[in-house]
Amino acid sequence: MTIRIAMWSGPRNLSTAMMYSFAARGDCRVVDEPFYAAYLDQTGACHPMRDAVLRSQDRDPERVAETLISPVLEPVFYQKHMAHHMLPGWNDAWMAAVQHVFLIRHPARVVASDARKREAPVLDDLGFVQQTQIFDQVGGGVVVDSSDIRADPSDMLPKLCNKIGVPWTENMLSWSAGGHSGDGIWAAHWYNAVHASTGFDGAEGILPVLEGAYADLVDAAMPHYEALAAHKIT
Template identity: 80%
Template structure:
């Protein structure tokens, strides 16, 4: 029996490190943002490496969804999803066959990090609204704050494993530097920092100070973050 775990995150969160953590278990298959090409194709969004992404994955969301619930040999199937990639008019029946985990991060940290990689983000780029929608759509799930993971990876990963019904292993605390074969083609643009790591970064410091439009953007995201943060595991 395979336990399928859909991890719903916005960009500039801990989602890639978490994918590497699960891959290091030894019993898990991982997939990296499988709906990305379909999202770009149907929205026309202009993202870095758009052409390469469209050529690397299926652009048919029904094909992707079928893959996510098809038989695999591993006992854990970790599915890393960006919340804004899941468009609301797509068939979401596949979601009934997976467990859902919501990885959250304070909006100020997300905005500050995202702005260093891509200028002028808007609220829909950051996934907070979509994360709250999916949370309601699937009837909730396990909520994990990335800051808590970085503060105490062993304890929080044990708590997460308990919640989703898989055994904890300390193999999840370390992985080989340099990336993973499952990385999406976009890793060349977004993953340079995590490719240099072989474990979780240290606890985060004070919240960054934002000004002007960036501060307003973080403020707009706060109600959606706070909704899920009230339900996070500790």
């Protein structure tokens, strides 16, 4: 039986490195943000490489969901999801067939990083609200903080594997530079740093100090981050 892992994250949150980590196991299929084109199609959101993303993926959320629960050969199926890609009203029956993991990161770090790639991010773009909504919707799940993983991946990743019932392997600590065949087409815009990596970056430094609208955005996201952080693996 395949263990299916829905990893719910927001942007700029170690999510691609985590996908590479699971892909490096050798027994795991990965999929990169499968609902992205459907989200762009239905919201009309203007994102970098929008047209290329729409051409690269199925835009029908029902068909996308079916691929996430259909039989696969691998014993582990890792699904990298952006929480804000799941729109209200979509059929969520598929969620009962997967394990839910929530990858969180302090809002100040997320906002500072996202602002370097995109002008004027707003709360709905960052996934904090949607993460807490999905957590409540599915009745909880495993929560892991990206800063804890970066601080000590050889400690946190075995704990995560134990929680989701997959065997730990040190293969998860490193991968080949240059990207993965499962990368979404948007990798050319967003993944340059992780493509140059062969493992997790070291521990994060002090929190960035933000001002103005960026500081307001951090304040709005904090209650959602803290609600999930109360449940995180330690």
